[in-house]
Amino acid sequence: MKKILFVLVLASLLLAACGGGATQAPAANEKIEIRVWGHQAPAFNEADQAIFDEFMKQNPNVTIKYETFPWDVFIQTIQTSLPAGNTADVILIPGGYTCRYAAGGQLLEVPANVMTLDQAKEIFYAAPLGGQTCDGKLYGFPAEYNIEYGGAYVNPALFEAAGVAYPPKWDNWDAMVADAEKLTTVGSDNVMTVAGLHYTNSDQLFTYFLAGILEQGGEYFAEDGKHFNFNSPEAIAAIQKLMDMAQKNKVVDPIIFNADSEWVGESFAQGHNGIGILGSWYGGDAKLAYPDLKFDYVTIPPMMGSEYRFASVGGWGYVVGKSTKHADVAWQLAAFLGANESNVLAFNSKSGTVPAMKAVAAEPKLIEAAPFIAAALPLLDFGQYQGFLTDPDQLAYEIIYPTILDAIQGNLTAQEAANSIHEAANAMVDAAQ
Amino acid sequence: MEISSLFKKEIVSESGKLTAKHRRFAYTSLAPIMLYMGLFTLFPILWAVVMSFFSYTPIREGSWFLGLGGQNPFVGIDNYIELFTGSGKPAEVFRLAVKNTFLFTALVLPMNLIITLPLAVLLESIGERFKTLFRAIYFLPTISSSVALVIIWSYMYAPGWGLLSIMFKAVGLVPPKSWLQDPNTIYFGVPLAMLCVVVAYVWQDFGYNLVIFVAALQSIPKTLREAARVDGASVWQEFWLVVVPLLRRTILLTSVLTVISSLQVFVIFQLLTRGGPKNQTQTMLLSIYENAFRFANNLGLSAAMSMILFIIILILTITQFRILRTEWEY
Numbered sequence: 001m002k003k004i005l006f007v008l009v010l011a012s013l014l015l016a017a018c019g020g021g022a023t024q025a026p027a028a029n030e031k032i033e034i035r036v037w038g039h040q041a042p043a044f045n046e047a048d049q050a051i052f053d054e055f056m057k058q059n060p061n062v063t064i065k066y067e068t069f070p071w072d073v074f075i076q077t078i079q080t081s082l083p084a085g086n087t088a089d090v091i092l093i094p095g096g097y098t099c100r101y102a103a104g105g106q107l108l109e110v111p112a113n114v115m116t117l118d119q120a121k122e123i124f125y126a127a128p129l130g131g132q133t134c135d136g137k138l139y140g141f142p143a144e145y146n147i148e149y150g151g152a153y154v155n156p157a158l159f160e161a162a163g164v165a166y167p168p169k170w171d172n173w174d175a176m177v178a179d180a181e182k183l184t185t186v187g188s189d190n191v192m193t194v195a196g197l198h199y200t201n202s203d204q205l206f207t208y209f210l211a212g213i214l215e216q217g218g219e220y221f222a223e224d225g226k227h228f229n230f231n232s233p234e235a236i237a238a239i240q241k242l243m244d245m246a247q248k249n250k251v252v253d254p255i256i257f258n259a260d261s262e263w264v265g266e267s268f269a270q271g272h273n274g275i276g277i278l279g280s281w282y283g284g285d286a287k288l289a290y291p292d293l294k295f296d297y298v299t300i301p302p303m304m305g306s307e308y309r310f311a312s313v314g315g316w317g318y319v320v321g322k323s324t325k326h327a328d329v330a331w332q333l334a335a336f337l338g339a340n341e342s343n344v345l346a347f348n349s350k351s352g353t354v355p356a357m358k359a360v361a362a363e364p365k366l367i368e369a370a371p372f373i374a375a376a377l378p379l380l381d382f383g384q385y386q387g388f389l390t391d392p393d394q395l396a397y398e399i400i401y402p403t404i405l406d407a408i409q410g411n412l413t414a415q416e417a418a419n420s421i422h423e424a425a426n427a428m429v430d431a432a433q
Numbered sequence: 434m435e436i437s438s439l440f441k442k443e444i445v446s447e448s449g450k451l452t453a454k455h456r457r458f459a460y461t462s463l464a465p466i467m468l469y470m471g472l473f474t475l476f477p478i479l480w481a482v483v484m485s486f487f488s489y490t491p492i493r494e495g496s497w498f499l500g501l502g503g504q505n506p507f508v509g510i511d512n513y514i515e516l517f518t519g520s521g522k523p524a525e526v527f528r529l530a531v532k533n534t535f536l537f538t539a540l541v542l543p544m545n546l547i548i549t550l551p552l553a554v555l556l557e558s559i560g561e562r563f564k565t566l567f568r569a570i571y572f573l574p575t576i577s578s579s580v581a582l583v584i585i586w587s588y589m590y591a592p593g594w595g596l597l598s599i600m601f602k603a604v605g606l607v608p609p610k611s612w613l614q615d616p617n618t619i620y621f622g623v624p625l626a627m628l629c630v631v632v633a634y635v636w637q638d639f640g641y642n643l644v645i646f647v648a649a650l651q652s653i654p655k656t657l658r659e660a661a662r663v664d665g666a667s668v669w670q671e672f673w674l675v676v677v678p679l680l681r682r683t684i685l686l687t688s689v690l691t692v693i694s695s696l697q698v699f700v701i702f703q704l705l706t707r708g709g710p711k712n713q714t715q716t717m718l719l720s721i722y723e724n725a726f727r728f729a730n731n732l733g734l735s736a737a738m739s740m741i742l743f744i745i746i747l748i749l750t751i752t753q754f755r756i757l758r759t760e761w762e763y
Contacts, residue, residue: 083491256614393728
């Protein structure tokens with residue numbers, strides 16, 4: 001009997017230890033430890049750590065334990081820990097992930113006394129805020145504005161060698177393609193050694209396919225808001241435009257230059273492309289990895305019309321897991337990180353990320369600290385959140401990118417590619433329901 | 434009385450069972466490893482089997498029992514039906530991956546044996562000092578990091594400026610535009626990218642079989658080979674009619690090991706081609722990984738893929754054992 005009692009007591013203790021605790025208000029001066037999770041990125045980590053230090057200085061009873069993981073480990077950790085309810089209190093979560101977990105009830109909604117959605121709309125740009133808003137509820141603070149659109153790296157040495165005016169001034173997309181034709185170099189063995197314009201990377205084909213549809217006034221969601229409309233005339237025209245640049249203008253060889261061979265960033269740094277379409281985020285990395293490389297990051301014209309329009313994945317954001325035992329302190333910290341103007345400015349300046357906060361984007365100190373961001377700033381008002389894409393990674397990397405690349409490589413017509421994307425994307429939605 | 438029976442009497446009771454003391458010792462000794470195996474081997478296998486019958490993803494909230502049920506409902510054999518007949522992209526890619534995996538295995542196995550067996554005979558015939566040196570050289574890629582090897586091969590296969598392209602140009606040949614990313618270059622139904630991965634993989638893996646063959650050759654009684662020579666057998670006849678039949682068990686072993694490792698190959702594909710171009714090098718394990726951890730975390734579907742891979746390996750292994758089994762020993 002004693003043994004049974006002992007086992008029952010032990011089991012209840014274990015259950016109590018394993019069970020998620022209810023949120024409790026901390027007593028004054030109670031020592032509190034707040035765990036924060038993020039991915040390993042020196043610029044991000046350094047920027048966040050400085051803000052943590054300041055928070056701990058202002059709140060001496062709070063200790064912040066900052067845990068960072070390599071990207072793959074980080075993603076797998078939040079995928080398994082969030083549903084299991086044993087995550088950190090605050091998580092710096094990647095763009096597009098918030099609603100996935102909010103829908104499963106694994107994240108806390110931002111309390112109204114911290115910030116309402118209406119207040120957030122005043123403070124943040126629509127696209128990054130969209131990434132933290134699910135079913136009309138605010139679940140976090142955007143830390144940055146992910147923008148892969150509207151900017152390109154240009155190599156002055158290659159421009160000079162090709163006799164092309166530098167810095168470039170392009171009135172429209174075709175003017176840029178005309179310069180790219182001059183920059184393109186093909187060796188005697190018929191192998192392209194310099195791509196005038198490298199746009200055949202996975203993120204870029206995905207971004208410009210969606211942007212191409214939006215720039216023409218089209219929509220990529222079907223009427224139900226869940227399925228897709230990827231075989232519209234606008235979608236076919238966008239694919240055709242992407243095909244023509246490689247097949248008619250011959251500014252890139254898509255067999256050699258794609259996501260798996262001559263990736264745009266590395267390829268640009270090695271002088272293998274004259275105009276490399278990529279987000280401004282690569283500028284800081286390139287400066288560190290290739291200190292002698294001379295380059296600029298410039299704004300490029302819209303691809304399919306006269307007005308900028310694009311979809312964004314949102315960007316990194318600060319969220320609070322439902323398992324936190326100190327929700328109020330966790331939200332206080334999340335707001336300190338993501339909604340405090342001077343801290344946001346410090347984070348964006350140090351990490352070289354595009355600000356999600358309107359006031360910070362207007363701050364001249366930002367451009368002084370991170371000059372590459374300047375080319376992205378004129379575009380921020382034209383972006384929209386990409387919406388709920390069911391499985392954004394599958395849609396981008398398994399459906400849209402390989403199909404459009406296949407078309408650019410000459411194996412599909414624009415119509416066939418659009419139909420293939422349309423069917424596969426909608427099959428993905430159906431399978432998830 | 435023999436020592437063994439004395440020892441036996443100490444631990445075995447009159448009824449032939451272990452004494453309580455020794456039983457306790459046996460259980461205590463075995464408990465940690467059994468617990469370890471149960472927790473980290475048996476349980477994951479059983480969980481994977483169960484998961485394959487659920488639409489399961491850790492993102493959704495399920496019941497208290499391993500997250501199964503609730504928003505992760507039981508779907509019977511729907512995952513299997515989807516994989517065999519479904520029109521969704523994951524199922525379509527998986528079916529292609531099964532084909533590619535078989536193609537890869539079918540290319541690797543003969544290429545590996547054709548290289549390793551004669552090379553082992555050659556190694557066996559040279560002096561001891563050189564034998565050890567060459568055995569170490571050939572075994573080096575096997576024990577080297579796959580990531581490092583892939584980096585080397587990616588430089589070899591780089592388009593235009595890669596070592597292979599330079600070598601082709603040096604001898605007046607026109608190299609392919611891209612060794613690893615051209616979906617349109619196909620030789621006898623085998624995509625160029627797949628051929629490139631096969632070559633890199635065989636180069637990395639052949640040292641393993643080589644060492645096994647060398648060891649097996651050393652165990653063949655010299656008298657048998659000498660008898661063949663006395664009977665007037667040529668070198669070729671000695672190899673083909675004496676050595677190869679005597680190595681049948683070793684050939685079986687190396688074949689089974691090569692087939693199993695080829696079916697489960699992952700790193701070299703993930704790092705060298707990531708399944709491209711156009712999924713021409715997409716393998717079963719890559720599909721399992723991508724569906725489980727990259728796309729939608731569809732662990733139910735991935736678990737079903739794993740079960741299919743397990744069944745394929747089981748069938749192939751049993752078949753190989755039946756075809757190549759021997760009834761005799763030397």
